[in-house]
Structures are given as C-alpha cells and as structure tokens.
Amino acid sequence: MKKEKATVAGTLAVLCLLTSVVFLGSFSVREPEHEPDLPRADVEAWEVPESSATPELTPELTAEEPADREQEETGQPVMATAHFAMEEYRCDCDGYCSGWPCAMNPALLDKIEDLRGVFGQPVIITSGVRCEARNAEVGGVAWSFHMRGCAADLYCPGVAVGExxxxxKDVGLNVLPYYAHGYIHVEI
Incomplete structure (x- = not known):
C-alpha cells in the first residue's frame, strides 16, 4: 500500500512538473505578432519642443477622420498625446486600408504617454493599429488587439525589455515581452 501511494505521489509530482514546464515554456516559445524595424527614423521629429505652443491633442480621432487630413491643413503633426503623433500609431500596410481601420483607444494612448514619462526619453512605437491584411502579414493572431486600436508594440532605446x-505593468498596461526581439507588446 505504501508503495502504491509513493508511486501515485511520484506520478502527480512529475505531472505537476511537466505542466509547469509546458506553461512556462509557452511564454518564451510564442512567436511575436510583429518584429519591429529598429530603429525607427526621425523619432525626434515627433517630439514637442518645450518652447513651442502646445499642439492640440486629439485622442478621439476616429477611423473616419484620418490624421493626415488635419496635418495637411495645419502643417503640424496631429498629436495623440504630448509626445506621440497619431501618425506613429497608423497602420503600416502597403495600401490595404486608409491607415486607420479603427480608432486608437484613448486609454491606451494615455498609458503609453505615462510610460514615456517614466523614462523621460522617447518610446518608439513599431506597430499601432493594424488592418486585417497587415495583421495577417505579420503573423498576428485573428483576435489581435491591434485590429481594435487597443494594442501597440514598442521599445525604448537603452532600456532593457524586462525593465x-x-x-x-506599473502604469496599468497588459504586457507581453519579446526579449529575443527587443520590444514589448502592450494592450489595454
């Protein structure tokens, strides 16, 4: 009887260990939805000089109101937040959509702005909103939050992925780190 109990306990321990390994292994094996093009050019062009007037912030921008229309009228980039232009969140497909298949979630924009404030330096958006075709091109999942304007991939030069x-996470974002690719996926 003792031998049977020991065998059952040993089997349960092995099953728990295997389940843990499979569960934890899924975090490092998962393929990224999008590999960033590092580095993104002209990041400083989107910075708001302290001496200039504060640009109008338009996080309510909808898919029907493309950011480039307002930019053409004023000559200034349409700002999503103090440090990020709407253009940084635009779908980067090869013309499958207008660039705005959906609106960006204002709460996501605010939290990414908060994240930038933590480091006091540029945070680079490598993927914002995506149309269905672009999402498929980059291997995104069918239920991707990018297609709802609720996710972005980003990195911060000189800052470790884990940091x-x-x-x-501290500013309230759900996070999926891609250590091997040097960026994180954030969503709300």
Whole structure:
C-alpha cells in the first residue's frame, strides 16, 4: 500500500512538473505578432519642443477622420498625446486600408504617454493599429488587439525589455515581452 501511494505521489509530482514546464515554456516559445524595424527614423521629429505652443491633442480621432487630413491643413503633426503623433500609431500596410481601420483607444494612448514619462526619453512605437491584411502579414493572431486600436508594440532605446515591461505593468498596461526581439507588446 505504501508503495502504491509513493508511486501515485511520484506520478502527480512529475505531472505537476511537466505542466509547469509546458506553461512556462509557452511564454518564451510564442512567436511575436510583429518584429519591429529598429530603429525607427526621425523619432525626434515627433517630439514637442518645450518652447513651442502646445499642439492640440486629439485622442478621439476616429477611423473616419484620418490624421493626415488635419496635418495637411495645419502643417503640424496631429498629436495623440504630448509626445506621440497619431501618425506613429497608423497602420503600416502597403495600401490595404486608409491607415486607420479603427480608432486608437484613448486609454491606451494615455498609458503609453505615462510610460514615456517614466523614462523621460522617447518610446518608439513599431506597430499601432493594424488592418486585417497587415495583421495577417505579420503573423498576428485573428483576435489581435491591434485590429481594435487597443494594442501597440514598442521599445525604448537603452532600456532593457524586462525593465520596460515592468514599467508598462506599473502604469496599468497588459504586457507581453519579446526579449529575443527587443520590444514589448502592450494592450489595454
């Protein structure tokens, strides 16, 4: 009887260990939805000089009101928040959509702005909103939050992925770190 109990306990321990390994292994094996093009050019062009007037912030921008229309009228980039232009969140497909298949979630924009404030330096958006075709091109999942304007992929030059992921969690974002690719996926 003792031998049977020991065998059952041993089997349960092995099953628990295997389940843990499979569960934890899924975090490092998962393929990224999008690999960033590092680095993104002209990041400083989107910075708001302290001496200039504060640009109008338009987080309510909808898919029917493309950011480039307002930019053409004023000559200034349409700002999503103090440090991020709407253009940084635009779908980067090859013309499958207008660039705005849906609106960006204002709460996501605010939290990414908060994240930038933690480090006091540029945070680079490598993927914001995506149309269905672009999402398929980059291997995104069918239920991707990018297609709802509720996710972004980003990195911060000189900041480790783990440190960036921790700060993103601290500001209230759900985070999926891609250590091997040097960026994090954030969503709300």
């Amino acid at each position: 960036l992921a921790g700060a993103a």
